[in-house]
Structure formats: structure tokens, C-alpha cells
Amino acid sequence: MEEEERIKQAIINFVKGGDTSDVGLLESVLHKAFRVTNNGFMGTSGVTIIDKNEYLTKIKSGVFGGLPRKMKIEELDQSGSIASVKLRLESEENDFLSYNSLVLDTDNEWKIINNLAIVEAKNNR
8 A cells, every 4th residue: 555545544544533433443543642733622712732642531422523524635745754634524513624744653554643623613604
């Protein structure tokens, strides 16, 4: 499998893991130093950073995830052991735009290390 396909598969698994609340699948694609970075998170002002443990806890408890989303990869750029993916997602409740940074980890698997996201509730339009 070419690197671009492997990167796409990591993104697909990230989205699928969130949609189905599959923490095991998420564990396989999230780097140990994974962070979600959001500016204006859920209506709050300023920057919010959520680490991997907190993110997975919110997935397990149903605060995040659990709704199927349509996914579109808008851009993918890879150079050596780093990559960036611009991703649009849409669920019944929210629209998402995220920039995802990936690294080729020591196990030779692509892992998401940062998810820079904007989430807009559809009922706030």
C-alpha cells in the first residue's frame, strides 16, 4: 500500500472510531501525544486543548462521537515521515473542519498527533 493510501486509512479509522465509539480502533491510530486543539470549543472563548486520555474518556462516555458522519478528504500532503490532512465531516448535529497532523511512528504506522478542529452546530446557523 502506498503511503498516501496508508495515511487515508488512518484518517478513515479515526473517523470510524469516533462515529462508532470504538476506543480500540482510535487507540491504533492516535499517537501517544495526540491532542485536539480547538478555538471556540462548544461556544467557549479561547483555545481548548484535549489530550489523548481525555479525548478517549469523552468517546467512552458518549460526550464525543457516536453519530455517523459523512467524510471528505479535501487535501493530503505528505513529506517523508510527516503528513497533513484537511478533512470535512458532517453529522446530523454538526459540521466539522479539521486539519490533522500525522507522523510515521516507530512501529511504521501513521498516527494522528494533532487534530485542529472547528465544530459548528447546525442549530446555531
